[in-house]
Structure formats: C-alpha cells, structure tokens
Amino acid sequence: MSHELSTRNEFIARHIGPSAAEERTMLERVGYDSLGALTASVIPSGIKGSSVLPAFEGLGEAEALAAIKAIALRNQEFKTYIGQGYYGTLTPAPILRNLLENPAWYTAYTPYQPEISQGRLEALLNFQTLVIDLTGLPIANASLLDEATAAAEAMTFCKRLSKNKSSERFFASKHCLPQTIDVLKTRAEPLGIEVVVGDEFEIEDASPFFGALLQYPAADGDIFDYTAVIDRFHSANALVAVAADLLALTLLTPPGEFGADVAIGTAQRFGVPLGFGGPHAAYFATRDTFKRDMPGRLVGLSIDRHGNPALRLAMQTREQHIRREKATSNICTAQVLLANIASMYAVYHGPEGLKRIATRVHKLTASFAQGLRTLGLTVEQTVFFDTVTVAVADAAPLHATAHDRGINLRVIDTTHIGVSLDESTTLDDVSELLSLFAGTKSAPELEGASDSWALPEASLRQSAILQHDVFNKHHSETELMRYLRKLADKDLALDRTMIPLGSCTMKLNAASEMIPITWSEFGNLHPFAPAEQAQGYQQLTHELEEMLCAATGYDAVSLQPNAGSQGEYAGLLAIRAYHLSRGDEQRDICLIPSSAHGTNPATASMVGMRVVVTACDSRGNVDIEDLRAKAVEHKDRLAALMITYPSTHGVFEEGIREICQIVHDNGGQVYIDGANMNAMVGLCAPGKFGGDVSHLNLHKTFCIPHGGGGPGVGPIGVKSHLAPFLPGHGHWEHKAGPVSAAPFGSASILPISWMYMKMMGGDGLTRASQMAILGANYIARRLEEHYPVLYTGSNGLVAHECILDLRPLKDSSGVTVDDVAKRLIDFGFHAPTMSFPVPGTLMIEPTESESLEELDRFCEAMIAIREEIRTLERGESDPQDNPLKNAPHTAAELVGEWTHPYSREQAVYPVRSLVDGKYWPPVGRVDNVYGDRNLVCACPSIEAYQDA
Structure with a gap:
C-alpha cells in the first residue's frame, strides 16, 4: 500500500500543542538543537535508560473508539436489583449534554481561585444545601470520595471529637453495607481502633465505644427507629453517624431529627450512573458545633472588595492534610463533577419531583412485596423503602433462572434473596420479577400498585425540603440549560485558557477519550x-x-x-x-x-x-x-x-x-x-x-x-x-x-x-514527556530575566515545571504573590500554583498540550505584570490604588464611577489581544477573612445576601 493510503495516527499531533516549527523555536530559545539533546541534559545519568515503555504505534481516534467499543460490548447489561448502595438512575439529558459532556465543567480546576470559580462554587453550594435539607443537619461539605470512605472519615471524626476518650472501639451495625464495614476495618486497624460489628438493638451498655455507625434504611431493607439507640450511645459520650439514602430521605424522618451527630452516604442515585462502582459523590453532614473538624472541602459565602456577595472555599485551614503528620485524614480532593450532577438533578426535579420519584420507587416496592406475599413467600421487612429480603426454600435455582432472564438479584445466603428497586424500574419489570419468584405458579396481577404503601406515619418526614429559590425555578429544559450556561460562563476552564498549575498537570482531556x-x-x-x-x-x-x-x-x-x-x-x-x-x-x-x-x-x-x-x-x-x-x-x-x-x-x-x-x-x-x-x-x-x-x-x-x-x-x-x-x-x-x-x-x-x-502509543507518550519538559524550560528562559527561577538542576534546566520567586517583589514594591495571581485574571489566565512548595512563589507547569502561541501569551502577561510592578518600584504608581492591588476588575466596576489613578483600559485591556475574547470575572477580589468570620454554607436567603 502506498504511504498516502496507509492509516495515519494524527492523535499525537492533536494532543501535543506545539507544531514542528514551534518546537524548533522553543528549542532554540532553550539552547538545544533537538528534543533528544534536551532530554539527555535534563534526565540524570544515573537513571537514563531505566524506562521499559515499549515503542508501540498508537491507534488513530476512530480505530481506538472502535477497539474500545468492542471491549464495551463484552459487558452484559442485565437488569440489576442488587442494591447494596448502588442503584439504577436516569441522568436527565440536559445535564448529560450541558454538564457531564461540557468541557466548561469537566476541564475546570479545584476552585482555589474563587473569582474565576463562581459557577461551580454555586453548583457546589446547591449540593451542600441539598444534603443539609435532606439530612436535617446544619452543615455539609462539598463531597467526599464514596460512601465507604465517608464512613471511615466519620469514624476518625468521632474518635477525635467523642468525649469517651479512653475508648478505642467503634461500633458498626451489622445492618451496614458490607463494603463499608470492610473499608472501616482497613482504616481502623493501623490506628489501633477495633471495629465491633453487631446488632445495635442488643447493645445495653455503649460505654466501650467512642462512636457508632448505623445504616438508614438498613442494607437488607428494614427501616428502624434509631432514637433510643442513639440516646444510649450519647449517654455513654459516644457520637453516632448514620449512613443514609438521600432519595429515601425525601420521605423519611431525617437523621438530624432523631439525634444523629453525623450523616454520610452517596449521592449516586441523583442522576449518576452505576459505572461499575464510580465515580460517585459521597456526602458528609454534621452539627454546627463540629464544623471546624469536618473533613473535606466546604463552600461558603463571603463578599468581594466591592461588598458584593461572593463564594469561596471556606476555612481552608480545616483541610486535614494541611496539618501534615498531625492529620487524621489526607483528603485533599472531592467528587465535584459528580456532586454538581447530583445538585443539578435536584435543581431540575425540584422538591416535588424528587418526592414523586421516591414515592414511585416505594410504591413499586410495596406492590412487589404484596405480590410476593400473595405467592406465599415471606418478606422479612414490614417497614421498608425500596429494598426487601425474600425468604425462599433454595436461592440457587432462583438466581440461575434470573440470570437466564438477564436479571441480577442480591445474593445473601442459601435461603434469602435481596431485591432493590430504583428510579429505572417499571411496572413491567415488577411483573417480570413476580413471574420469576412465582416459578410454575401464576404471577399475581399488579392491580392497585399505585395505592401500595409500607411506611407508617411515624417514620415519615414532617419538615420541608429544598425551599430555596434555585430548586424551584429551573424545571423546564430551557431554564436548566440557561442556568448551566450562566454558571459555566462565570468560570475559567481549559476550554478558555491555559491553566498553568504546577504539580496539577492541567493538560488536554481529548473528546475521543471522553466519549x-x-x-x-x-x-x-x-x-x-x-x-x-x-x-x-x-x-x-x-x-x-x-x-x-x-x-x-x-x-x-x-x-x-x-x-x-x-x-x-x-x-x-x-x-x-x-x-x-x-x-x-x-x-x-x-x-x-x-x-x-x-x-x-x-x-x-x-x-x-x-x-x-x-x-x-x-x-x-x-x-x-x-x-x-x-x-x-x-x-x-x-x-x-x-x-x-x-x-x-x-x-x-x-x-x-x-x-x-x-x-x-x-x-x-x-x-x-x-x-x-x-x-x-x-x-x-x-x-x-x-x-x-x-x-x-x-x-x-x-x-x-x-x-x-x-x-x-x-x-x-x-x-x-x-x-x-x-x-x-x-x-x-x-x-x-x-x-x-x-x-x-x-x-x-x-x-x-x-x-x-x-x-499515543509508546513513542507518543515519550514525546509528550519531552514536550512537557521543553515547555517548562521555554517558560523559565522567557521569564528568568523578569522573575528569578528558584530551582534548577546542575545544568540550569528544570523538569516539567518551574518555580518563579516573587518574594523579593514584596520588599521592592509591596506586591504579593496573591496580587500577581489576581492580576492574571484580568489577562484571562488561571494563576499558577501559589506558595507551594515555597511561600511567596508561583509554580508553573505548561504541559505538552499548549501551543507556542498560548505559552507566549502567558509569558507576555507575566512580563506585562512585571512592568506594572516596576512602576511601583520607581514610585510612578500609587502603592495602594494600582491595577495589581485592585485586581481582578469586573465589568460592573468598569461602567461605574471610576476613581482610580490608572485608566479603565489598563485595568481590563492590559494587552490588545484581550479585545477579541475578554473573560470578565463575575466578582472582585474575595475577602477570605470575612467569609470565615461569617460562615454561610448553604444557599442563603435573600436577607443573608442583603446583609452581605
């Protein structure tokens, strides 16, 4: 076959930003004639040649998609009723298209720079509000990794805060999800904590325990009244965490109202597919007294420098890993994208929509249970939400028949089978389930299914949920689409600009990879x-x-x-x-x-x-x-x-x-x-x-x-x-x-x-590493005459990132690393990593995905900012009223009364290229101290906004 007709993998060039000509320009600036020569100078001789990556050719995008489709088709899509903390759900199409598949949402970074993160911060505030309302506890974080690890965090949280200081034992109900108990044991053993699994209703003396974990509803489907149990643990100075199903909480009395100190769980069934286990957003809610000890991130309301409301990550010193070896958790991330899907699921459906979904799931389950009883089978639960345990003579043949029909039921033991229904379950599905359990008998009809009910009045929720405006105005697709667009427009993500964060490697997330x-x-x-x-x-x-x-x-x-x-x-x-x-x-x-x-x-x-x-x-x-x-x-x-x-x-x-x-x-x-x-x-x-x-x-x-x-x-x-x-x-x-x-x-x-x-293939992956190193050294060379490069190797080269030392600028001009970071927003850039690993520095990592044009645009912004700093050093600018101290500048400020000694043009168009595609930050510089002193971590009332 001629070369022109052979398959050609163009993906490597799609992923790696600089062209061959741009690569030569960059190498010339760094002082090398080839990538190989640069790499040879950067990689220490002692580890050269240690790579064992084979030189295999990569697949083209269409070939790779075809190959992974063939792999995907090897999975069998059964109708699944396993439950055990994982449920079928329906992801609303506008959320799928406008959030999950939208790079404005999925390529954004952690909102450490709040001025350019107001959209996703608002979505996370919605998530926290959702959790607060449903759990009945006054404060919740912006998500954790999964339900089991959230339970492990709750255990160490209870250990830290319980007044029963002498105890090293933690009680876990036998009704908890088995995978949760496993993860608890993993986390407990190195810390010298003994996890005791048992029946909470048989605990007469709770004094041996510093804390307890209960499941609500229980793993096998039961709904228990835990009030007396929790009182018993509290009387022994132990804290109680409850793992609760958020959908069930739209109907059931929330944990915060029957005495729980902590509520944890997963938001998976709020629109996030099963996905073979993840990712799914966990939640963690607790009492206000404990807010400074809560693991994970917390979004809170503050004000910007104009006095307007602005969101930020609140009390960041709470983040456990900042405490280093004194930490009880190393959590430094969340499940933001999944939490945002869950929050928008609640926004889209609203309180009545969520209750309708929960009511429908419960009624189908109650109807199924009644059908089982009609068949003469024993249903172990009398009070349940969506899960029942069925006693059978022999479970094995039933499971085998179910598999033949493309159905998965939960395996419990030889004489019991678990069945969990969910949002995706239909009346026809319930009929098929009853036919399965009927065997040779005739399956009962589902007459009156809409009237079936198994929740006593005493177990039902009395408090209202999701009364905030955001959950009651975006129920049409048009409104939700526009709301998601409005939030996305507030933020800076990779779809707009390079994000040059050192250590965080914000590179291309290609569409073909995401599909x-x-x-x-x-x-x-x-x-x-x-x-x-x-x-x-x-x-x-x-x-x-x-x-x-x-x-x-x-x-x-x-x-x-x-x-x-x-x-x-x-x-x-x-x-x-x-x-x-x-x-x-x-x-x-x-x-x-x-x-x-x-x-x-x-x-x-x-x-x-x-x-x-x-x-x-x-x-x-x-x-x-x-x-x-x-x-x-x-x-x-x-x-x-x-x-x-x-x-x-x-x-x-x-x-x-x-x-x-x-x-x-x-x-x-x-x-x-x-x-x-x-x-x-x-x-x-x-x-x-x-x-x-x-x-x-x-x-x-x-x-x-x-x-x-x-x-x-x-x-x-x-x-x-x-x-x-x-x-x-x-x-x-x-x-x-x-x-x-x-x-x-x-x-x-x-x-x-x-x-x-x-x-990418072996060659492409190697080239990506080389180009990442070239990009970092190019930026270091371009900026070293303006900002000292703090560390280099013995040959004067850096690896894939470089650290610029801004500390001398504070003495010479009064400008801090924060000022430079906020001024970069006016140029349309996310700041590099600030003050890590050295306070007062910026760590820059360009990755291999950014073109020379984008690298130069960033360098020119940094050089322009250095020139602004020089005017301060020369005494030509007001030390307090200058573009750096006032950055970032909003559109609202621009059209208001202008009292600054510098021009509007210098404030918002410091370089001419911005005229063609200006990013306007929605808020001015956020006041961190105000936000910590006036902590508001749920959707605030109109009065709270007015007070702010």
Whole structure:
C-alpha cells in the first residue's frame, strides 16, 4: 500500500500543542538543537535508560473508539436489583449534554481561585444545601470520595471529637453495607481502633465505644427507629453517624431529627450512573458545633472588595492534610463533577419531583412485596423503602433462572434473596420479577400498585425540603440549560485558557477519550454484578494495568484507589503489610523531605507511622547526608521513605538512586509519589531506579479531567514483593483490605486513560514527556530575566515545571504573590500554583498540550505584570490604588464611577489581544477573612445576601 493510503495516527499531533516549527523555536530559545539533546541534559545519568515503555504505534481516534467499543460490548447489561448502595438512575439529558459532556465543567480546576470559580462554587453550594435539607443537619461539605470512605472519615471524626476518650472501639451495625464495614476495618486497624460489628438493638451498655455507625434504611431493607439507640450511645459520650439514602430521605424522618451527630452516604442515585462502582459523590453532614473538624472541602459565602456577595472555599485551614503528620485524614480532593450532577438533578426535579420519584420507587416496592406475599413467600421487612429480603426454600435455582432472564438479584445466603428497586424500574419489570419468584405458579396481577404503601406515619418526614429559590425555578429544559450556561460562563476552564498549575498537570482531556464514559455498556454495570457479566471491564482494566506497568517499571498495579490521596494511603498500607508479613512489626518510621506535599505526612500518620522530616539543600534537593544520618539512626524501625520525583521543586534530583539505596540498605521501602509522572513516562521509570511503590494520578498524567476538583483516580504500581499486599475486598490475610467501596474504584472513567495511552502509543507518550519538559524550560528562559527561577538542576534546566520567586517583589514594591495571581485574571489566565512548595512563589507547569502561541501569551502577561510592578518600584504608581492591588476588575466596576489613578483600559485591556475574547470575572477580589468570620454554607436567603 502506498504511504498516502496507509492509516495515519494524527492523535499525537492533536494532543501535543506545539507544531514542528514551534518546537524548533522553543528549542532554540532553550539552547538545544533537538528534543533528544534536551532530554539527555535534563534526565540524570544515573537513571537514563531505566524506562521499559515499549515503542508501540498508537491507534488513530476512530480505530481506538472502535477497539474500545468492542471491549464495551463484552459487558452484559442485565437488569440489576442488587442494591447494596448502588442503584439504577436516569441522568436527565440536559445535564448529560450541558454538564457531564461540557468541557466548561469537566476541564475546570479545584476552585482555589474563587473569582474565576463562581459557577461551580454555586453548583457546589446547591449540593451542600441539598444534603443539609435532606439530612436535617446544619452543615455539609462539598463531597467526599464514596460512601465507604465517608464512613471511615466519620469514624476518625468521632474518635477525635467523642468525649469517651479512653475508648478505642467503634461500633458498626451489622445492618451496614458490607463494603463499608470492610473499608472501616482497613482504616481502623493501623490506628489501633477495633471495629465491633453487631446488632445495635442488643447493645445495653455503649460505654466501650467512642462512636457508632448505623445504616438508614438498613442494607437488607428494614427501616428502624434509631432514637433510643442513639440516646444510649450519647449517654455513654459516644457520637453516632448514620449512613443514609438521600432519595429515601425525601420521605423519611431525617437523621438530624432523631439525634444523629453525623450523616454520610452517596449521592449516586441523583442522576449518576452505576459505572461499575464510580465515580460517585459521597456526602458528609454534621452539627454546627463540629464544623471546624469536618473533613473535606466546604463552600461558603463571603463578599468581594466591592461588598458584593461572593463564594469561596471556606476555612481552608480545616483541610486535614494541611496539618501534615498531625492529620487524621489526607483528603485533599472531592467528587465535584459528580456532586454538581447530583445538585443539578435536584435543581431540575425540584422538591416535588424528587418526592414523586421516591414515592414511585416505594410504591413499586410495596406492590412487589404484596405480590410476593400473595405467592406465599415471606418478606422479612414490614417497614421498608425500596429494598426487601425474600425468604425462599433454595436461592440457587432462583438466581440461575434470573440470570437466564438477564436479571441480577442480591445474593445473601442459601435461603434469602435481596431485591432493590430504583428510579429505572417499571411496572413491567415488577411483573417480570413476580413471574420469576412465582416459578410454575401464576404471577399475581399488579392491580392497585399505585395505592401500595409500607411506611407508617411515624417514620415519615414532617419538615420541608429544598425551599430555596434555585430548586424551584429551573424545571423546564430551557431554564436548566440557561442556568448551566450562566454558571459555566462565570468560570475559567481549559476550554478558555491555559491553566498553568504546577504539580496539577492541567493538560488536554481529548473528546475521543471522553466519549466512551457515557456509553451504557460501561455506565450500567453494578460493581457487584457477577464477574462473567463484566468481561469488557476485565479486559479494559487488565490492559490498562499492563500499560501502566510498562510506563512505570512496576510489576503489578491496583486501580482501586479513587483519588491520589487514596493511592498514597494504599501504597503505605502495602509497605506496612509487607513489613508485618516478615515479622517486622517495629518498623514504623517514615522519612519525608521537608518540601513534601501535606498529604504525604498525613498519609503516614493514617497508617500508624511516625514521621521523621529530612532536610532539603539550598537548591531544593533532598539533603542526602541528612537523610543518610536519619536512615541509619532509625534503621531498626525504618519503614519507608516518601519522596516525590521529579522533586516538588520541579527538578530531577541526581541522587535519586543513591537515596533509594540508602533506604533499602537500612531496611526500608521507597514510596515515590507519582504526582510528577508527566515528566517521566517513556524517559525513566520509578520501578527501575529504586521505587518499591508509586501512586499515579490518572487525573494528571493520564488525562482524566479534574472536573472542578474531582473525580480523580490514584492507582498504585508495586514491585513484585509488594503485589500480595495490594488493596482489595476480602484481602485480610496480610491486613491490607480495600481502600474504596467498589472493587475497581472509579471504574467508569478508566476508559479515558486507556484511550489516551492506546492512541499515543509508546513513542507518543515519550514525546509528550519531552514536550512537557521543553515547555517548562521555554517558560523559565522567557521569564528568568523578569522573575528569578528558584530551582534548577546542575545544568540550569528544570523538569516539567518551574518555580518563579516573587518574594523579593514584596520588599521592592509591596506586591504579593496573591496580587500577581489576581492580576492574571484580568489577562484571562488561571494563576499558577501559589506558595507551594515555597511561600511567596508561583509554580508553573505548561504541559505538552499548549501551543507556542498560548505559552507566549502567558509569558507576555507575566512580563506585562512585571512592568506594572516596576512602576511601583520607581514610585510612578500609587502603592495602594494600582491595577495589581485592585485586581481582578469586573465589568460592573468598569461602567461605574471610576476613581482610580490608572485608566479603565489598563485595568481590563492590559494587552490588545484581550479585545477579541475578554473573560470578565463575575466578582472582585474575595475577602477570605470575612467569609470565615461569617460562615454561610448553604444557599442563603435573600436577607443573608442583603446583609452581605
């Protein structure tokens, strides 16, 4: 075949921003004649050639989509009634199209810069309001990872706050979801907490417990009155958490009204598909007294510099990982995209619509239960919402017949079957279920189904829900579409501009990668469906694991951790379990460089390790001699080293092999944080230059989008000796259990990374790493005469990111890093990472996806800002009333009375290119202190807005 007619993969050029000509221009600026020569200078000689990534050719976009479609078709879409915390749901089409499939929503970053995040912050405030209203508790966070990990957070929360300080025991009801109990045990064991599973109604003396977890409704379907149980725990100074179904709470008395201290659960059934287990947004609500100890993020109302209402992440010092080794949680992410889907589901349906859905589900269940009784079968529950347990003579043949009919029922034991109905269940489905249980008998008719009811008056909710205006005005598709557009227009995401955040790798999330996640073959599978029905997922995960092993040099991978923080946790659990299996129970020291991200020491604390901090030298590298001294000092107790590579300072440390060897020589294991893997794929492999385990951020290097602050996926790769200790349900022989509720964590977004790696191929992945390094060095070269580049390698080069030192500017001009960050908004840019890892700096990571034009646009903005700072240094501008101190500037300010000594044009059009596509921030600079002093974390009343 001629070359012109051969298949050509154009995806690599679609993903990588700079053209060949632009690449040459960038190389010339950096001082190299080829990417290979630059890479050879950046990668230390000691780890060159460690990559084991094969040079395979990538697939074109159409080929890759066809290949993954064939994989998807291997999954079998049964009608599923398994329940167990996962339900069928109907995602409204306008939410699917205008939110989930809209890059304005899925490519946004965590809303740390509130002025450019007002849209998604409002959607998250709606989510918090939804949870507050339904749970009957006054404060809720902006989502957690899944129900089981939210329960684990509730356990440590109760431990921290309970007045029963002497207790190390936590009670978990036997009626809780089994996967939740498994994750509780995983989290509890390293902390010395004993999880006691039992019947809460048989507890006469609660004094041995610091806390308890109850399920409402219970896993088997029962709805219990927990008032007396909670009183009993409270009398023993124990706190009580209730895992509650949000849809059921539209009809049932909420936990906050019968005494619960905490309510947790999942928002999955509010429009988020099953997805083989995730991602799904969990929720966490509690009493106002405990708000400063609540895990996760919290959106609150504040004011901007004009006194107008503005939203922000409230009380960010609450975020546990900021407390480092004193933390009880390492959570630093959420499930924002999924929480926003759930919140818009509630906005679209409104309070009456949600109650209609819940009422319909319950009536179908009650009708089904009545039909079972007509058949002479025993239904174990008399009070239930959507789930019943059926007593049968022999469950096995019923399950077999169900499978033959394309139906999954919940397996309980040999004489009981569980059945859970949901929003997607129809009358015909109930008729088919009754026919299944009838066997050779005639199935009863469903006459009077609309009048069926099994909830006594005493269990019903009396309080109103969702009375806020936002839940009562967007019920037509037109209104919802416009509301979603209005919110999206307030925000900056990758669909508008480069997001140059260091460490966060905000790269292209290609449309072809995203398409498969909305396919029903991936979306409609229950995580606990029989394995034979998930052959497609098994192939997909196996192939992705193989590709990730090839990229990292590790021998095995677990995809279960559903965030980078969970990956860190799973990695240290594996190390801990390995030491325990060898009888090294005393190994509990974790060495962590002083520059490490706060999740590292927080994670070490969570697995019961004691953190010993090692020093860094003046160039930001690990001080090898200090590390050696501390490794030798603690050699009998050394468990691990946690180190980020390339370093947190954006440099390939040349002594990494020596560092790993020192730790190994003293009996420890090496955990290499994979947050900066985007600089290494195809160039060097942590599993080959000394790492024993690494977590990977699939939402960074491997193209899963950030979604405004989640979802994330944080799988771990391990060397073969740690493979037996990978997380998973039922893995208790080495005390390393599951770290998330579902066996494969956030399985439904794994196709994104599979598509990326398959389309890029080995050569494309390597080239992506090289171009990321080139982009960072290009920016460093362009800006170094204006802002000092804080750290470089011995050859004067950086890795995939660079740190600009703005600290001298505060003394010379009064300008802070915050001022520069806010001024960048006027230029239409999201700020780089601020004050991490060094206070008063900006860490910039361009990624490989940005064109030279966009890199130059950013550099020109930074240079223009430096010129504005020079006018302050020369005394030519007012030190308090200048474009930097007043940034960002809103359109409303522009048309009002102008009292500033600089022009309107300088404020909003500092460069002429902005005239063609100006982003207008909806609010001025947000007052953080005001927001923390006047905490409002739900949709405020009109009066609250007026007060603000």
